[in-house]
Amino acid sequence: MTGILLIAEHDGSRINPSTAKCVSCAGEIPGAEIHIVVFAEDGAALAQEAARITGVAKVIQVDNTANAHPVAAILAPQVVAIADGYSHIFGPSTTFGKDLMPRIAALLGVNQVSDIMSVLGSHNFTRPIYAGNAIVTVETPADLPVVATIRTASYATALSGGEATIEALAVDADLPEHTRFLELRSGKSDRPDLQTATRVVSGGRALGSSENFEIIYKLADALGAAVGASRAAVDAGYVANDMQVGQTGKIIAPELYIAIGISGAIQHLTGIKDAGTIVAINKDGDAPIFEVADIGLVGDLFNIVPEFEAAICKS
Amino acid sequence: MVEKILVGLKRVVDYNVRVRVRSDGSGVETDGVKMSINPFDEIALEEALRIRDAGNASEIIAISIGSSDAQQQLRTGLAMGADRAILVETTDATDPLTIARILLQIIKKEEPDLVLLGKQAIDDDNSQIGQMLAALWGRPQATFASEIVFDGDKAKVTREVDAGLESIEVDLPAVVTTDLRLNEPRYVKLPDIMKAKKKPLQQIPLADLGVEASAAIRETAFAAPDERQKGILVEDVQGLVTALQDKGLL
Numbered sequence: 001m002t003g004i005l006l007i008a009e010h011d012g013s014r015i016n017p018s019t020a021k022c023v024s025c026a027g028e029i030p031g032a033e034i035h036i037v038v039f040a041e042d043g044a045a046l047a048q049e050a051a052r053i054t055g056v057a058k059v060i061q062v063d064n065t066a067n068a069h070p071v072a073a074i075l076a077p078q079v080v081a082i083a084d085g086y087s088h089i090f091g092p093s094t095t096f097g098k099d100l101m102p103r104i105a106a107l108l109g110v111n112q113v114s115d116i117m118s119v120l121g122s123h124n125f126t127r128p129i130y131a132g133n134a135i136v137t138v139e140t141p142a143d144l145p146v147v148a149t150i151r152t153a154s155y156a157t158a159l160s161g162g163e164a165t166i167e168a169l170a171v172d173a174d175l176p177e178h179t180r181f182l183e184l185r186s187g188k189s190d191r192p193d194l195q196t197a198t199r200v201v202s203g204g205r206a207l208g209s210s211e212n213f214e215i216i217y218k219l220a221d222a223l224g225a226a227v228g229a230s231r232a233a234v235d236a237g238y239v240a241n242d243m244q245v246g247q248t249g250k251i252i253a254p255e256l257y258i259a260i261g262i263s264g265a266i267q268h269l270t271g272i273k274d275a276g277t278i279v280a281i282n283k284d285g286d287a288p289i290f291e292v293a294d295i296g297l298v299g300d301l302f303n304i305v306p307e308f309e310a311a312i313c314k315s
Numbered sequence: 316m317v318e319k320i321l322v323g324l325k326r327v328v329d330y331n332v333r334v335r336v337r338s339d340g341s342g343v344e345t346d347g348v349k350m351s352i353n354p355f356d357e358i359a360l361e362e363a364l365r366i367r368d369a370g371n372a373s374e375i376i377a378i379s380i381g382s383s384d385a386q387q388q389l390r391t392g393l394a395m396g397a398d399r400a401i402l403v404e405t406t407d408a409t410d411p412l413t414i415a416r417i418l419l420q421i422i423k424k425e426e427p428d429l430v431l432l433g434k435q436a437i438d439d440d441n442s443q444i445g446q447m448l449a450a451l452w453g454r455p456q457a458t459f460a461s462e463i464v465f466d467g468d469k470a471k472v473t474r475e476v477d478a479g480l481e482s483i484e485v486d487l488p489a490v491v492t493t494d495l496r497l498n499e500p501r502y503v504k505l506p507d508i509m510k511a512k513k514k515p516l517q518q519i520p521l522a523d524l525g526v527e528a529s530a531a532i533r534e535t536a537f538a539a540p541d542e543r544q545k546g547i548l549v550e551d552v553q554g555l556v557t558a559l560q561d562k563g564l565l
Binding site for chain 1: 328333334335336343410411412415434435437438439440441442443444445446447448449450451453454455456457458459461471474475476477478479480481482483484485486489494495496529530531532533534535536537538539540543545546547548549550551552553554555556558559560562564565
């Protein structure tokens with residue numbers, strides 16, 4: 001048996017869609033039996049949600065008040081305590097997984113594979129390096145557990161409809177007290193989640209101000225889309241950091257991506273290369289974004305975007 | 316207040332270089348390519364300098380691990396304002412776990428109160444060293460930091476996470492990895508480059524540290540990514556709407 005342990009990401013009330021994407025990746029490992037572990041304060045509902053992901057054999061529910069918030073230094077020793085017998089330990093390449101998985105790998109004394117984008121065998125994977133300018137094939141030592149993060153944009157969400165067994169487990173691990181969660185300031189929005197939305201509208205530096213960004217929100221709402229931004233727009237303070245798309249922000253794969261006033265630096269393009277259709281609206285016809293756009297429109301975004309929004313509302 | 320800050324500086328292909336895979340797939344072309352300090356590490360050093368200049372630290376040590384060429388990046392770090400530098404010299408490719416073990420050996424000697432590292436290197440894009448080091452050291456990690464505030468023997472760190480901004484409190488010593496918006500690194504001035512030549516740069520052969528080598532992940536092949544095809548240009552909004560309708564997207 002090839003036992004795969006997935007660390008569930010959640011916000012205390014819902015399982016993050018990245019978890020079901022990791023299941024899709026894990027399912028490509030030959031002979032895989034997939035277990036998901038849910039660390040929470042009270043994880044009963046979360047465990048049930050995880051158990052419904054198709055392809056999952058077992059969900060391990062580890063309730064502990066120390067698990068109320070995802071603190072890597074607290075979670076890692078608990079993962080290590082239950083790691084025995086698993087050949088693979090996976091997490092998503094979200095900030096949650098990137099924070100946690102290397103800590104687990106180091107405690108287990110192994111190296112980690114970051115951002116798996118395809119599975120070639122139980123110990124052979126591909127991953128992007130140099131902001132996606134090169135794809136490297138890697139082989140992990142056959143006699144050691146594989147600890148990895150999964151590039152969620154490379155995988156579809158595993159379907160719901162499974163009926164995995166749920167096992168509540170008390171984990172005996174020495175939990176540190178040197179790291180304390182204080183608060184999470186979240187830009188709460190009724191719009192779709194940027195990382196999982198099928199449609200995304202992004203704005204760049206050319207918007208010029210946070211007030212001007214309003215036209216991006218309006219267009220997004222007309223399309224039922226999530227809103228993203230280039231690094232330049234975030235650095236300029238037009239929008240919050242959690243909206244950044246690119247090498248150091250979010251890597252996304254929507255069906256439709258509309259880049260408005262974004263020139264298309266390589267670091268931004270690496271975040272959208274798996275999008276289905278890319279639309280670019282930019283006044284500079286030589287902008288690199290047009291090299292990758294499926295549909296390009298050269299012109300003044302302040303004229304085009306309101307007109308586009310009106311046309312969508314009419315159709 | 317901290318006494319000593321250790322800052323990691325990795326020598327990487329410059330941010331502005333468009334890296335290409337060698338035609339035989341044996342690696343990426345790095346011959347004759349401009350090399351620089353990893354941009355996130357530069358942010359880490361800048362933060363250390365600001366902490367010291369605000370009177371909250373007394374000494375900044377810059378460290379790099381690699382070939383003697385990395386002296387260039389350490390000299391740049393010294394010119395930016397680091398007090399001294401350490402180069403752990405090795406010509407072997409070093410994997411992240413081994414790097415973390417090497418840093419731990421240096422930490423045992425230097426006993427810093429704070430270790431500042433970039434959140435990822437822009438060559439391998441791994442984003443692992445800080446977390447691994449914190450695990451081996453048995454100390455807190457605060458990754459993807461956009462703000463650090465000291466309070467006695469504790470630090471409050473704001474982290475850029477997918478859901479927004481998370482604040483955590485860590486006991487010192489701790490490992491903090493830096494995100495883009497922590498600060499904007501200073502430019503190096505010519506007189507500082509001259510001064511930096513006189514600052515101490517200690518070279519330690521890797522073999523002297525007695526670090527256990529870990530089982531590395533082998534890189535067996537390199538390929539260029541699939542390129543997206545250039546699409547069509549439309550004339551106006553009506554053309555855009557029609558093109559999207561043709562694709563079934565509107």
